[in-house]
Amino acid sequence: MNEGQFGYAYGQLRRALRHAGADSARAAGWRAVLDGMADGTLTVGSRTPVADTPAWVTLEVLHGGFASGRYLAEEPLREDEIELVRALPDGAPGTTDRERLNLHYLTDEGQAVLLGALAAGSYRVEVPEHAALMTVAWLLAHDHHAAALDLVVVVRPLMHRLRMTPVFGEPSAPAGSVVRLQSVKQVKTSLRAITTPSAIDTMRTRLRERPLYDRLVALWCETVEGELPALHDDGVVTGGWPCRVWPADWSARRTALLAETEGVTAHPRANFTRLRTALAACETDSRSLTARDVGWVRRALANTIGKHGVPGSERRTALREAELSVVERPTRAELAEAVAVRLDAYSDDGGVPSIEPITEDVDGWSVPDGVVAKVSRAWEAPVEELVARDVITSGEVLATVLPQITASLLAANIEDPALSALYARTYAAFRRRRSLLLLDLATQVGFSELPWVAALEPLRAHRRDAAEAARQTLAQTTTLALTAFPHAILPNPLVSEFASLAKQAGLRMPLVEEVAADIFMGTFTTKFRDAAVIASRVMAGSLYARYYDLPETWPEETTTRWGRKTADEFAKVCKARAAEARRGRMPGVAVNGTVLEQSQIVTTHNLAVLADGLGLWDRLTVLAPGLATRSLGWALRRTAVPTSDRHAALTAVKNAAYAWRQGIFFLSFCDTEKQRTIVDELRPRPAGTDLGPAVDGLAAVVAGYRFDADGTVHNGRRWLSWGGGERCP
Structure with missing residues (x-):
């Protein structure tokens, strides 16, 4: 272990x-x-x-x-399944209710149910295993008996544990080219999880009780002889004394007010508490009160009259009206519940076509921005619109919705519409699987490794129109990711989705993932070298190549380790280049980090591969000035944000270095004059900070100079995120 x-x-x-x-x-x-x-x-x-x-x-x-x-597919039986188990004949095969159900769906009756749902599209695949027996049903119905039998043999050992049938009902996936982040049910759950902090609840309760307090003060004021008590700056109370005058109906009103204030809880030392306590002890005269008690009543009256005015006065009335408006204003939780009620009109497993009717004012009160943002997660719209409206706010979020588009593109190669839909829904469910921590260059389980998917692979044609659609989608999504989030590297889930699209399009693209420093095994698979070869070729002579001293050629030696082809010579080059970032003694994870940073640098972490493979050069040339300015500026701003948390600080520097590298990539597509202008605009920001040398180093390379072996030039230096055992600007 x-x-x-x-x-x-x-x-x-x-x-x-x-x-x-x-x-x-x-x-x-x-x-x-x-x-x-x-x-x-x-x-x-x-x-x-x-x-x-x-x-x-x-x-x-x-x-x-x-x-x-x-x-995840080992789930308790749902209500409809429990009813079905009860209806099965005595002696139905199976050691568990789950197994009896799965075996039932292999009977003629069960197959008919599956095929009916498949034809109508009235089912959901929430976990990939849910598609297994429906695939068997289709194979049998279309005379692929051997494939169906082989599939049953593979999944049979786990039929007693796993649900292998879909959830019957309306599908939850949006139709066409629109996507959404969450279902209506998920959004309603998040809305109804909003609560009002106890402190706010207490404050609102106190404000509701203020009219009772005013009546309590007014009742005591009626017992004052002479002028009402007043409190002076020196703490001295002047004016008349309470308990000197007793109106005829005072006792009855006292009894009624005590009953009304029975449930009021206030601080023991609050004026409300003191006045009510005295009221409870006092009958029609002050004999039950001590002189000290009367003194406290007098001081309490002086305090409240001095602060807020006499009950019924214009000053006190205005204050109470303002407080009442606060109480009448619904809380965020109440507004969220009202919006959730509106969502009850929509299918739980679906989305919403528009958010405006759902987020319009509630009884004249505006719905908070945070509640609107939650509702927006169920909005079904083109991915470009969700990005433009800040519903999709990062590459990670983009990666969660892209499978909704990719699924239909991958399924387009299946001619049977019903089977194509099943394939697409299975893919979408598969993409929701979370990645495992893997060592020894092991790869995540692929979609085609699912036995029911593998059984369908021979039936997938390779249509030219489907391949072209995948290529166009990949190009559009790549451009969207780069323009929306130019400062961020493509996250691993998005890289995986891009790889699926590239495969569907028939494009050979060595797309590489970000490798964690704590599980780096010291070498790389050959696709890293292949990506570096492309980057060195297409970026030759560019600002990026000069800034990072990209090698012109790469060794082609290949080794086999852990059953995978590896590029050990590529790893050696990265380790040698990483020496620049090593300062003094460094822990193993930091050493790994310096090597991995170099692997990202020499591959441009997929930017060159995507731009070259998809022909995005002209588009990048147009967009480059804006993307470069945003990326480089973001890098400088990010490092300027103070944080006391060490891990957060290291992450901030890592992300800033990513943005800096991407900015230099985009800057490479600008002419020299534009490069100078953009770099000059950066100079005021890091003045007098540790980032000044980073900007000076970039300016020197733009001017035609090159870094020395230690990464310095004139007063500048190359920005690498690792150094001295930690990330540093």
Whole structure:
């Protein structure tokens, strides 16, 4: 057992216990991880981490890529399934209710149900396993008996545990070219999770009680002989004394007011408490009150009259009206509930075509921006519009919705419309699987490794129009990601989706993922070298190539390690280049980080590969000045944000270095004069800071100079994010 992995899991459990509680699902998941690591039933770092479990089973994966051992398709029976089990004949085969259900759907009656739902499209695939037996039904109905039998043989050992049929009902995926982030049900859940802080609830309660307080003050004022008490700056109270005058109906009104204020809870030392306590002790005269009690009543009256005026006065009335307006204003939670009620009119598993009717004013009150943002997550619209409206705010979020488009493109090669829809929904469900923590260059489970998907691969034609549609989608989405988030590298989920589109389009693109420094195995697969070859070729002579001293050629030697072809010579080059960032003694993770940074630099982390493979050069030339300005400016602003958290500070520098590198890539497509102008505009920002040398170094390279072997030139230096054992600007 790896001590670092165990320590990480233990730390996550402690956080879960501290923040979510001992009975939370999060804590239970991390307990399962630790137990599995201890007894050997979980192997962290493997693509099959759960003992006796095939790779195609969808696992619960916690933060950091740790599998808990739970199968997501191993779910309790739903109401409709319970009813069906009760209706099965006595002696129906199966050791569990789940197995009896799965086997039922292999009968003629069950197959007819599956085929009916398939034809009508009235089903949902929430977990990839839900598509298994519907695929069997289609294969049998179309005389692919051998393939169907082979598929049943593969999934049969887990029929007693996994649901292998879809959820019957209306589909949840949006139609056409629109996408959404969440379903209506998910949005309603998040809206109804909004609560009002107890402090605000208490404040609103106190404001509602203020009229009772005013009546209490007024009642005591009627007992004052002479002028009402007044409080002076020196703390001295002047004016008349209470309990000297007793109106005829005072006792009855006192009794009624005591009853009305029975449930009011105030601070023991508050004026309200003192006045009511005295009122409860006082009958028709002051004999039940001590002189000290009367003194406190007099001071309480002086306090409130001095602050807010006499009850009924213009000053006090205006204050109470302002307080009443606060009480009448609905809370954020109340407005969120009103919006959730509006969403009840829509299908839980669907989205909404427009957010305006749902987020219009509630009884004249504006819906808070945060509530509107939550509703927007269910808005079904073209991805470009969601980006423009700040619903999709990052490449990571873009990656979560892109499978909704990719799925239909991949399924376009299947001629049967019903089967094509099943394929698309299965792909969308597969893309919701969380990635595992993998070691030894292991790869994540591929879509075609699902047995029911593999059974359909021979039936997929390779249509030219489908390939062209995939290419166009990839080009449009790449351009969208670069223009919307020019400062951010393409996140791994988005890279995976781009790779799927490239494969569908028939394009050979060596797209590379970001590798975590703590699991780096010291070498790279050959696609990293292939990406570097493309980057060196297409960026030759550019500002980017000069700034980062890109090699002109790359060694082609290939080695086999852990069953994968590796480019060890490429790794050696990256390690040699990383020496520039090494200052003094560095921990192993930091050393890995310097090497991985160089791998990103020499490959441009997919920018050159995508631009070259998709022919985006002309488009980039037009967009380059704006993208460069935004990326470089973001890098400088990000490092200027102060933070006391060490991890947050390191992450900030890493992201700033990514933005700086991307900015230089875009700047390479500008002419020299434009490059000088953009760099000069950066100079005022880092003046007198550690970033001044970074800007000076870029300016020197624009002017035609090159960095020395130690990464310096004149007063400038090359910006690398790692150094001295930590990331640094």
